[in-house]
Structure formats: C-alpha cells, structure tokens
Amino acid sequence: MSQGQIIKALSGFYYIAYDGHVYQTRARGNFRNRKITPLVGDFVEFESTNLTDGYVLEILERKNELVRPAVANIDVGVVVTSCVEPDFSQNLLDRFLVTLEYKSIDPVIYITKLDLASDDEIQAMKTIRAYYEKIGYPVYFSDVEGDAGLLKHFANQLTVFMGQSGAGKSTLLNRLSPDLELKVGEISNALGRGKHTTRHVELLNISSGLVADTPGFSSIDFLEMTLEELPKQFPEFVAASTNCKFRECQHHNEPHCEVKYLVETGEISKERYEDYLQFRNEITNRKPIYKKNK
Ligand SMILES: Nc1nc2c(ncn2[C@@H]2O[C@H](COP(=O)(O)OP(=O)(O)OP(=O)(O)O)[C@@H](O)[C@H]2O)c(=O)[nH]1
Numbered sequence: 310m311s312q313g314q315i316i317k318a319l320s321g322f323y324y325i326a327y328d329g330h331v332y333q334t335r336a337r338g339n340f341r342n343r344k345i346t347p348l349v350g351d352f353v354e355f356e357s358t359n360l361t362d363g364y365v366l367e368i369l370e371r372k373n374e375l376v377r378p379a380v381a382n383i384d385v386g387v388v389v390t391s392c393v394e395p396d397f398s399q400n401l402l403d404r405f406l407v408t409l410e411y412k413s414i415d416p417v418i419y420i421t422k423l424d425l426a427s428d429d430e431i432q433a434m435k436t437i438r439a440y441y442e443k444i445g446y447p448v449y450f451s452d453v454e455g456d457a458g459l460l461k462h463f464a465n466q467l468t469v470f471m472g473q474s475g476a477g478k479s480t481l482l483n484r485l486s487p488d489l490e491l492k493v494g495e496i497s498n499a500l501g502r503g504k505h506t507t508r509h510v511e512l513l514n515i516s517s518g519l520v521a522d523t524p525g526f527s528s529i530d531f532l533e534m535t536l537e538e539l540p541k542q543f544p545e546f547v548a549a550s551t552n553c554k555f556r557e558c559q560h561h562n563e564p565h566c567e568v569k570y571l572v573e574t575g576e577i578s579k580e581r582y583e584d585y586l587q588f589r590n591e592i593t594n595r596k597p598i599y600k601k602n603k
C-alpha cells in the first residue's frame with residue numbers, strides 16, 4: 310500500500326502521483342458505496358502492482374475543498390481581478406478573499422488589463438495594491454515582474470485560479486503553462502457559465518508546484534459562514550480587535566470598537582468595512598448572491 314496524491318480524475322479513473330510515477334487507479338467498490346468521491350488533490354492510500362490497474366483504498370482527511378473546480382487540499386488561491394473590462398470591483402475581490410480565508414487558502418491577488426487602463430485608473434489600482442499589501446496579501450500587476458512574483462508562490466503548494474468571468478484567468482494560465490491552450494475570450498456567449506463544468510480537472514506542474522488547470526469559483530455566497538465567523542476573515546479587523554472593548558466585538562453596534570475607530574481615521578478601508586456590513590446582511594438574510602455572468 311502506498312500514499313499518493315490524485316492529480317487527475319477522468320472517466321472513473323483516478324491518476325495518482327507517487328514516487329515520480331503516475332498510477333491509473335479506480336475506486337474500490339466498497340469504497341464507492343460509502344458515497345465519498347475522491348477529488349483531485351486528495352491524498353489517498355492506494356494499492357497497485359503496475360501503473361494501470363490500481364485501486365484507491367482510502368482518502369486521507371481533507372484540509373478543504375472547492376466545488377468548482379472540484380479540488381481538495383488547496384493551499385493558494387490566485388484571485389484574478391481586472392482593473393477594467395470588466396471594471397474593478399472591490400466588493401467582488403473582498404468576497405473572494407473572505408471565502409478563501411474561511412477555507413484556509415492563502416490568497417494572492419493578480420490584477421490584469423492595466424494596459425487598457427487610464428492613468429487615473431492605474432493610480433487607483435496602486436492605492437488598492439498598497440492597502441491589500443499592508444493587510445498581508447501579495448498583489449501583482451500583469452506584467453513580466455508580476456508573473457515572476459506570482460510563480461514564486463507555487464513551489465510545494467496546490468494553487469487554484471479564480472475570479473470574475475473575463476478577468477483574464479485563462480489568458481494568465483496559458484501564459485504560465487504554454488502547453489495548456491485553454492480557450493480565451495468566450496465570455497459573452499449567453500450560456501458561458503457551463504464552459505468549465507464539463508472539463509475535467511488536472512493538476513499541472515508549474516514552478517515546482519501543482520496548479521489546477523481549470524479556473525473556477527463563480528458563485529460566491531456565505532452560506533456556510535456564521536455572523537461570528539465573518540469578522541475573523543478580515544485580517545486587519547482581527548489585528549484591531551484586541552483593542553475593541555468587547556472580546557467578541559462584531560464591529561457593528563458595539564461601543565468603543567477599534568475597527569470602527571480605525572475606519573474613521575482612514576487606517577482601515579471604508580470600502581472594506583462597508584463590504585463587511587453588506588456580507589453581514591447577506592448572512593443574516595441567508596440569500597445567496599450569485600455573480601453575474603455578464
Ligand atoms: N488588454 C488585455 N486583455 C486581456 C488581458 N488579460 C486577458 N485579456 C483579454 O480578456 C478577455 C477575457 O480573457 P480570459 O482569459 O478568457 O478571461 P477568463 O477570466 O478566463 O474568463 P472566463 O473563461 O469567462 O472565466 C480575452 O479577450 C483576453 O484576451 C490583459 O492583461 N490585457
């Protein structure tokens with residue numbers, strides 16, 4: 310018996326990377342009956358006497374998982390965000406970041422289409438970059454330096470790309486992995502949302518790490534999160550909260566709230582705080598918000 314990682318799932322076969330080889334395996338019958346489906350990214354125990362006829366025996370505990378793309382044990386989430394076409398949305402960026410934080414995935418922000426932006430828009434993105442870097446997130450602009458910076462995050466990690474339709478995810482993935490040939494720019498066809506669902510997911514080797522070849526994540530709701538958990542997904546709120554008067558301060562109606570004070574002084578972004586209040590409302594009302602598909 311050996312332990313490896315599933316790097317591809319296709320037509321009922323699971324391809325397991327182990328000791329420099331890839332083993333084609335299937336899930337064992339009794340294992341299927343337990344209604345657990347192995348995911349790409351799963352660490353598994355398997356048995357095999359050759360490279361093509363093995364069996365998955367057990368899935369080891371998952372750190373996290375996403376539905377789209379269907380991948381488990383994600384370490385890094387690259388949030389691809391365009392500054393124009395479609396216009397930059399801090400609200401959408403914060404939705405991605407909160408979701409990643411909640412799933413214990415390290416976010417990296419990658420901003421595209423600066424070549425289409427006006428000087429003012431570029432200036433605005435620089436201000437955004439400075440803020441998000443200050444609260445601990447790596448931020449890159451789409452240029453040669455940005456790509457080199459991004460590649461450094463891949464080593465020994467499992468990375469997934471995500472972001473709004475048309476942001477440039479496929480373009481970026483193709484550039485980093487030229488053999489990939491993901492289709493680019495088919496965003497405006499009305500049923501575009503199905504485009505990636507039929508693709509199987511495969512983990513690519515890029516820069517000493519594994520990268521999911523299928524970008525994902527189109528609906529962002531906070532269905533699983535509680536009101537108490539939400540402020541913990543904002544690192545600058547967590548840092549400030551030690552100075553809030555109340556230990557479990559929700560930074561909402563409580564008196565002597567450090568977060569609200571820092572929003573007033575400008576230290577904490579007003580937009581981020583407003584996003585926080587909006588996400589609170591959504592959790593309270595439990596209405597899922599789906600990203601518009603243009
Ligand atoms: N000018 C410019 N165009 C870009 C850039 N990045 C992507 N594009 C273009 O933007 C369009 C959408 O890019 P895609 O890579 O398909 O975007 P996506 O995020 O994969 O979109 P979906 O597949 O709908 O999720 C294409 O026409 C790209 O050529 C960029 O940095 N600058």
Ligand SMILES: [Zn+2]
Nearest residue numbers: 553558560566
């Ligand atoms: Zn507070």
